[in-house]
Amino acid sequence: MNALISPSILSADMMRLGADLQACEAAGADAIHIDVMDGRFVPNITFGPDIVAACKRATSLPLDVHLMIVEPEKHLESFASAGADYLTVHYETCPHIHRTLQTIRELGVRPGLSYNPGTPVESLGLLAEMVDLVLIMSVNPGFGGQKFIPQAIGKIEQTCAILSAHGSSAMVQVDGGISAATIQAVYAAGARNFVAGTSVFKHPDGVAGGVRALREAIDLNQKSR
Ligand code: DX5
Ligand code: ZN
8 A cells, every 4th residue: 555645734724724725635645634632632622523524625635533532422423424534533532432433434434543652552453343544643642743752663563463463454544743754664664644744734845845755755765675
């Protein structure tokens, strides 16, 4: 599978969100990552379903909605109706994770499962058949622009091993601190979907420059292997 780049609008300019989404499309991004934060599971507060619906009107790229909220099961339906293509919930927020993933599937949305840096991924063995995406956090969620936590590398390898042992073709996504300097190691560990906020939207050459720099860094990695 090719590497997929999913710019995170957490770092976009909210005054010109539509234009930023167009720039992502023009730059060849593969999806738009939308970070939903509730001020409870994570310290920050961000977007609700209305922003997801607005993004849906502004781009034809798939919308990858990352729910960093407590009791996500209460909001699955509204994010699904708003146009989410992927809904990713955190293992830490779901006492009935099996049911939650099942509900997402029943809503016609692709289910994603995320693990914080301090959460082991062993439970994935029980859930591998139910997910289309596994998100390994490489920062503690809540803010953009944080430093990549290197322990994520081993966890990505472990995640890939669990998925392949269960015959799952779910995508392994990594989120937090992804830049041209860190993406190589993450790709080598087996991740194929890269969320990037700061390195795309704050790149000196704009969104196109940011996406290009990430792709070039992966190509270098492939050549050096
Ligand atoms: C962090 C969010 C990330 C964030 C990544 O809680 O889940 O998606 O936007 O931002 P960068 O790429 O700046 O680390
Ligand atoms: Zn995210």
